[in-house]
Amino acid sequence: MNANRVVPCANPATQPRYSMAFAQWREVLEKVYGLNCERHPGPSCEVEIDRREIGEVCVAEVRMSAQTLAPRRKMEQTEDQLYLKLVVNGTARFEQNGEQRRFAAGSLVIVDPAAPFLEYVEEETRMVVVTCPKPALRERGYPSQFNHWLAPDVQSPDVQTVHDMVRVIASRGGGLAEQTRTLLGAQLLDLMDVLLHADSRPASRTGEAARYRVKRFIAQHIGDETLDATTIAHAAGLSISYLNRIFREEGTSPMRYLWNQRLERAYQFLTSAKADGLRIEEIAWRCGFASAAHFSRLFKQRYGATPKELREGGKAAAAAQ
Structure with a gap:
């Protein structure tokens, strides 16, 4: 049974899920995330997304399979945001600048839709996708422009703490009061410094x-x-x-x-x-x-x-x- 269900990112917490044809799913990816989506040959292409606002960020729980995603060109609204993706189960393969890498369950990856990339999902894969507005990152003095994905080391205790926080927010965000969601969103943006600098230096204090x-x-x-x-x-x-x-x-x-x-x-x-x-x-x-x-x-x-x-x-x- 295919479950093509989507919750749009409105005020968020308790909206019912809606069945959605794959063509509508592609439209959501285009308008909300600035992504093209191509379906792989075969009878099964699973889609499910539950998306809600957590302060300035949006957090989505996604189930998908048999698809390839890539940023659309000249999407000013979506180019001004970063995507933090946490693979819950399954795998996702990214290709960018001639390099490929497979991200398995437990992995974190940060991608900038302003830079071309390909994301392949074959088997059924669940992710948590956090949409971070670049202006909020720049306001904090954090880098916000990347030509290549970032893969924070989840073995690092600091990175693992942010990883766990994202999982908790995704699992409980729907029932939280608006003020709590606002505070959590701000804290998550503050902690992005840990992930954005995980491969280079400690979190910036300057x-x-x-x-x-x-x-x-x-x-x-x-x-x-x-x-x-x-x-x-x-x-x-x-x-x-x-x-x-x-x-x-x-x-x-x-x-x-x-x-x-x-x-x-x-x-x-x-x-x-x-x-x-x-x-x-x-x-x-x-x-x-x-x-x-x-x-x-x-x-x-x-x-x-x-x-x-x-x-x-x-x-x-x-x-x-």
Whole structure:
């Protein structure tokens, strides 16, 4: 019995599966993944995919057989993403730049659809396919352009950890809350550094990747009034001097950046209808200010009005509309 079933990548978790003819499967591969698909001769060509959004990435569980896949030309949307493929069982053979390699169960392979390759699947094979947007990788300072597949060593404990995380997300993603999926997607993108550098050097801690990690840590701990440069540098695995250099390149310092982020977060609270029930003292505390007086003084210096004046002015403007 052939099971040609596909779940499109909509908001994702609990959609029913749909039967789909092979022609429709080819259309999905073309539009979603930017791939051509040619069916091998013979009576059986199994297809099944269950695809869901996990934050910024999409994770698909795929069952397929008797097919050859190759990137289409000039597919701008799909060329701006990478595919991480984990072979669960069966095998997939890749051919690129005159080299061939067979990936068996347990293997990981990363391919860039912007570069020509062929993927052959003969026997029934199950994979987990993670679609990673290149802009999110570039934002983190990671490489995002490859002319040849990457094959991270799954014997490495670091790589094995990412391997296991992908399996867990694929098996449980459908029942997770949206916030959990968003957090898992961001963590998986952060950990792509382990896979993208597995063949060359340890995960990058410099340049744009370090800058991204520092700012992400600050954003996640902005309410901690004890946060200082030493804590930030330690969390990012950097020296104090290197941390200072990162922000000096932007014309600021770690602590000035932190205080500006706190003030911006407070401004968002004060202008959000969802935060109307929060007292100004509560907002100050949530944004890492030790006292409401200190918060009010710095806020007025930045925005020309106290938090109370800004909130009351916003309410008056809304009432006048």
